[in-house]
Amino acid sequence: MEKLIITACLTGAEVTREQQPNLPLTPDEIAEAAYQCYLAGASMIHVHARDAEGNPTQDYAVYKEIKEKTAAKCNIIFQPSTGGATWHTPEQRMQPIELNPEMATLSMGTCNFADDVFMNTEANIRIFANRMNELGVKPELECFEKGMIDTAVRMAKKGIIKSPMHFDFVLGVPGAMGGELRDLLYMVESIPAGSTWTVAGVGRYQLPLNIAAIMLGGHARTGFEDNIYYKKGEIATSNAQLVERIARISKEMGREVATPDEARAILGLK
Ligand code: KMH
Ligand code: ZN
Numbered sequence: 385m386e387k388l389i390i391t392a393c394l395t396g397a398e399v400t401r402e403q404q405p406n407l408p409l410t411p412d413e414i415a416e417a418a419y420q421c422y423l424a425g426a427s428m429i430h431v432h433a434r435d436a437e438g439n440p441t442q443d444y445a446v447y448k449e450i451k452e453k454t455a456a457k458c459n460i461i462f463q464p465s466t467g468g469a470t471w472h473t474p475e476q477r478m479q480p481i482e483l484n485p486e487m488a489t490l491s492m493g494t495c496n497f498a499d500d501v502f503m504n505t506e507a508n509i510r511i512f513a514n515r516m517n518e519l520g521v522k523p524e525l526e527c528f529e530k531g532m533i534d535t536a537v538r539m540a541k542k543g544i545i546k547s548p549m550h551f552d553f554v555l556g557v558p559g560a561m562g563g564e565l566r567d568l569l570y571m572v573e574s575i576p577a578g579s580t581w582t583v584a585g586v587g588r589y590q591l592p593l594n595i596a597a598i599m600l601g602g603h604a605r606t607g608f609e610d611n612i613y614y615k616k617g618e619i620a621t622s623n624a625q626l627v628e629r630i631a632r633i634s635k636e637m638g639r640e641v642a643t644p645d646e647a648r649a650i651l652g653l654k
Pocket of ligand 2: 393396397430432465467468609
């Protein structure tokens with residue numbers, strides 16, 4: 385089995401300091417959290433920027449600062465969000481693509497997102513994908529339910545999305561697909577041969593789905609964007625604490641953890 389790529393989703397757009405006192409918010413804090421996760425075994429960070437008040441922002445300059453401050457510390461793969469927060473416009477959301485990162489997320493459809501709607505029309509998905517193609521940015525295809533995989537496959541047939549594709553199954557979002565093992569298996573069985581995949585489980589689904597991914601040959605995303613607890617009732621002390629646990633379990637199970645350069649080779653990054 386190829387080595388495990390651990391992605392650390394450090395901040396997200398929804399979590400607050402009130403909920404998670406150790407949440408990194410400023411570019412310095414996010415870069416330091418990225419470095420600690422790198423030391424713990426992560427080869428990629430999924431990044432959401434925050435403004436000076438701690439609110440989610442898709443501002444190019446803030447993402448640039450995070451990217452540069454992280455790169456000064458380590459060679460971890462920088463993957464900005466183009467999902468942003470549910471209330472961001474498509475134009476706002478696209479800004480970090482212009483940093484020409486190795487990867488960026490690309491959400492493959494619309495779903496309810498707790499009390500909000502996470503809107504991704506096909507027209508906008510095409511616009512995001514075309515710009516990523518122009519710059520050679522590999523999309524991580526965020527699929528919140530199985531129909532979004534079907535959309536990706538349809539777009540791949542038209543050449544809008546390049547193969548081999550890399551999927552992120554985001555399971556357990558209130559309003560979209562659940563995060564039971566059968567849900568993950570259905571998603572894994574539904575992607576084209578030769579694709580790679582990772583899984584993000586929300587809340588209590590994070591750890592079991594990460595462990596399932598280790599067993600199934602997928603990859604794992606962990607961090608505060610998806611879950612703020614180490615275990616039930618115990619707030620995690622850092623993103624790195626969550627990464628360290630996944631790295632430890634994977635190695636115990638006989639699966640080595642990828643370095644950033646090994647992850648680049650697995651994912652075919654530029
Ligand atoms: N914050 C969610 C509405 C992504 O990063 O690409 C969208 C999200 C997906 O987190
Ligand atoms: Zn995200």
